[in-house]
Amino acid sequence: MLAKANRIRSGADYRLTVRKGVRVHAPHTITYIRRGSIGSPTRFGFIVSKAVGVAVVRNTVRRRLKAVCRELLPELESDHEIVVRALPAAAQASWTTLQGEIRRAVDKVGARCMP
Numbered sequence: 170m171l172a173k174a175n176r177i178r179s180g181a182d183y184r185l186t187v188r189k190g191v192r193v194h195a196p197h198t199i200t201y202i203r204r205g206s207i208g209s210p211t212r213f214g215f216i217v218s219k220a221v222g223v224a225v226v227r228n229t230v231r232r233r234l235k236a237v238c239r240e241l242l243p244e245l246e247s248d249h250e251i252v253v254r255a256l257p258a259a260a261q262a263s264w265t266t267l268q269g270e271i272r273r274a275v276d277k278v279g280a281r282c283m284p
Contacts, residue, residue, distance in 0.1 A: 171239055177214030177250060186214065186250045193274035197259040197267060198234075200274035201252040211245045213238045216254040230255050237268045241275065251275070 180218055190203030205212065215234050217227045234253050251273060 171213060171235060171242075174210045175212055177212045177240060177252065182212075182250065183214050183216070183252060184251045187254075190250070190252065191278050193277050195270035195274065197256055197262040198270050198274075199254040199256065200271060201254070202274065202278045203250045203251045205248045207248055209248050211242060212250065212257055214250070214252040216252060217259075218255075220257045221255050221267050222257075222260045226260050227255075230259050233267055234271070235245045236264070237271050240268070241271065245275065 177186065186203045187201050190201035193200045193202070213235075215231050217225070217231045217234075221227050221230055234255065238251070239252070259267065
């Protein structure tokens with residue numbers, strides 16, 4: 170589980186990141202990345218709609234996305250807000266596929282501080 174400081178919890182923060190952030194499309198996810206306030210920790214949010222599947226499938230996808238982000242967290246610069254939207258195809262995607270998509274999105278925007 171991500172620490173409370175590393176989670177986006179308010180709807181306003183989700184909306185701001187989705188509307189103002191850089192959007193990176195992938196076959197299974199859409200990742201929105203926005204620079205947050207200076208000095209704040211990197212925060213993640215996840216959007217998994219009912220189009221992905223029933224509750225069990227949605228929660229499985231959400232847990233996979235959280236695990237990928239928890240693993241990626243030490244490599245990221247602080248003060249970023251990242252929202253990952255799972256597309257319906259994410260239900261059949263493997264963990265390594267999701268990991269690769271999120272890593273490519275972060276690399277594309279340049280939010281990583283380590284190679």
